[in-house]
Structures are given as structure tokens and as C-alpha cells.
Amino acid sequence: MGNQVEQTYDIMEVCLLAGKIMLQSGAETYRVEDTMMRIASSFGIVKTHSYVTPTGIIFSAEGDEPTKTKLIRISERSTDLKKVALVNSISRNISSGTINRKQALEQLNEIDSMDLSFPLGTQVAAATLASGCFMIMFKGGWNDFIPAMISGGLGYLSFVCFHRFIPIKFFSEFLASFVIGLLSFIFVKMGVGHQLDKIIIGSVMTLVPGLLVTNAIRDLMAGHLVSGLSKGAEAFLTAFAIGAGIAVVVSFL
Template sequence: MLNKNEMIVDTVLLAGKIMIESGSDMTRVHDTMERIARSAGVVDPRIFETTTGIVMSIPTKKTAEVQPVLSRSIDLEKVARVNAISRAFANKELSLKETHENLQALTLAVPVFSFRSQLLAAIVVGCTLSIMYGGYWGDLGATALASGLGFTIYSKINRHFRFRFGSEFIAAFTIAVTALLCVRSGFGKSLDMIIIAGLMPLVPGVPITNAVRDLLAGHILSGIARGIEALLVAAALGTGVAVIFRYL
């Protein structure tokens, strides 16, 4: 059974872990964690967060704990829910125990879009951006095929294997091969535009944005780490396409 101070630290760290794992920027993470701690009666909470771990202590009680962050994805639904729970606690609508229980429940049960919905979204994004970038309407079929196959490969690999950056490389390779076959068979016209549009659902836009936000907010370690991670993803995507062009 946790005492009050241990419950405070555990609740704060759990909220921060969920937000970092779900792709939140560090400014929002720190603000939410500090809001929970101060609302629980901690006058001077000491919190240090990075993309791979969080440390919190209550100086007056000599209580401290470290929480590792082992995985990261993009799930803004969880970020919004943690933020809502923290504000409800700050407004005295939830007790500390209820807040902790709600956060634990959030880690186990949160609405997730089905694979079909995600696949449809990837296809729509690819086709829409193809037209926005000046592509041909006649290439929409090839773009939809490339986007769909690339996203499917990416999702299946990430679901069954821990193959970081490899999933992006294989997905980009698949998109480039599909685009090349479509153009050579007459099903598509612009090879470059089909590949670019097909890659867009896989581009790490949120990590890049968060990296810039973290750097501007003074979270140097997190900003650099996220920036390097985004660059590695972009490099994997580019390499997957470059392999095809190298042997054309």
C-alpha cells in the first residue's frame, strides 16, 4: 500500500510516461506533471524529464523515483485524456487515488482506430497531397496503391517485430517498387510524384515539430534526441527509395 507521498510521485510519473510515450512535447509534459504535483500539495516539486526517462522528487520528504520510458509513438488521444484528468484533479473534481486509477486505466484501455481506418487515412493523405503538390489526377490510383502497400508493410512490421527504422526502410522500398511498376505498366505517369505522395503518411512530422518546440522551450536533451530520431526515420525512408533509383 502506497503512502501519500509515494502515491503523488507515482501518479505524476505515470502521467508523464503516458504523455511522452504518446508523442507529447516536453513543455506540455512538464506542465501537466507539475500541475498534478502542486495540486496534490507539493510546494516545490523537482521534475526532470527526457524522452527516455523521468525523475521526480519531493525535497521536503526525501522521496524520489525514476520512471523509464521504453517506447514512443503518436497517440494524441491519450495526451488529451491525461491533460483532462490532470485538470480535473486540479479543480478538485477527482481525488488523488481516482486520478491514479484513471491514469492506470488509460494505459490499458484507450480507443484505437482500426487498421482499416488507419489504412484509409494513409491512402487519403497520399492522394490528397499528390494533387496539392501538382500531381496528375490520373496518378491517384497508383498513389493510392503505393500509399496503401507502404503503410500496410510499415504497420505489420511494427506490430510483430521490434525493427526500429527497418520498418520505414522496407516500407519506402515497397512504395518505390510499386510506383516504378505502375509507371512502367502505364498505370501511372509521374514516378517522382507517386513516390513522394506515397511516403507522406510515413514522414515524421510530429516528432520534427516536437523537436523544434522542445529546443525553443529550453528542453535541449529532448529536442536533440527527438530531432536525431526524426532524422534517422527520414534517412531510412530516403535510403529505401534511393536503393531503387540506384539500380534503375
């Protein structure tokens, strides 16, 4: 009996670790719940229940012994779809019987400790190029391509730097959008840029929470009202911070 209880807790640990990695990496609520239930079912626990929110996971398992429940807290969230894909791969390997519980836990711990994000220089370069392309996509002129690239790249760099010193997304996004608005205004005043609105729109697109909005809508459509509303509120705060930063520049300069 004791060994069976210990084994159940080990399986729950694997499920919760997989769910934690996916939720921290930007996965949808339904995907997190489905992955945990599939892993538990593959290890022989058929009756499971999960409750996932952006800030925590509650997972319980039913069997011959009393129901066991575990809770894990999610304090940090980012976007790392590579980790989501890796966890999905491990889940498929568990379902096919390729790896056992111990191997799955080791691989999940390895993924959890990985830093798969691109180097800062690569991120800034991508944001720089994307800002110029977004500006063209919103029907801006090619003579504003370079100003939009510089504003967007420096704005994204300032967002990363501010977030390291102020670990509150609202303030770092507000300050980054303020930098973007200020640089765009300077370029237009110097005669280097021409369409202020197009430069600003293209530059702030790298800060827009596109994945968060998509996941919020997807969760609401799937019936996960708590997760959908909380993610939608977070996306709204991000959009408000970006708009407020630009509004300060436009209003006072």
C-alpha cells in the same frame, strides 16, 4: 511521519503515471513536466523537480521530510493524442478538486491500459486517401491519383506488418519505403502512372515523422536541449530510412 512519506510517494506515482502516458503518446517535454508539476501542486507538494527525456522521467519532491526521487523508464513511444487529451482532462479535474488522488490513479491506470488506436483497416484507408491527396498537393496530375493511393496504402500496411516482426523503426520504415518505391516504379513502367517523383512523394508522406519534427523544434525553442536533440536525431534517422529505401529502388531499377 510514515503516513506523510507514503502519501508523498502515492502522489509521485500519480504524477509519474500521468507523465509516462503523455510521453509515450507523443506529448512535448514541456507539457509533460508542466502537467506533473501541476498535479503535485494540487495535491499539496509545491516544491517539485522533473527531468524528462524521450527515454525516461526523473521526478523528485521536496518537503519537511528528506527529498524523495523516483525514476521511470520509457521504452515505447507512439502517437496517440487522444490519451494526451484524456490525461490533460484528469489534470484539470485534479486542479479543480473534482477527483481525489485514488480516483486519479484509477483513471490513469485505465487510460494506460486502453488501446485507443484506430483499427488497421481504418488506418490503411486513411493512409491510402492521404497519399493521393498529398500527391495532388505537390502538383501531381489526377491521372496519378490512383497509383499514389495504392502505393501509399500498401506502403503503410507493409510498415505496420514489418514493425510487428521487426520492432526497430529504422528497418520497418526502410522496407516500407522500398515497397512504395517499387510499386510506384511498376505503375510507371506499366503505363498506369506517369510522374514517378510525384507518386513517390505523395506515397511516403504517411511515413514522414511530422509530429516528431514539430516536438523536436518546440523542445529546442523551450530550452529542452537533450529532448530536442534526441527527437531531432530520431526524426533524422526516420527520414534517412525513407530516403534510403527510395534510393535503392531508383538506383537499381
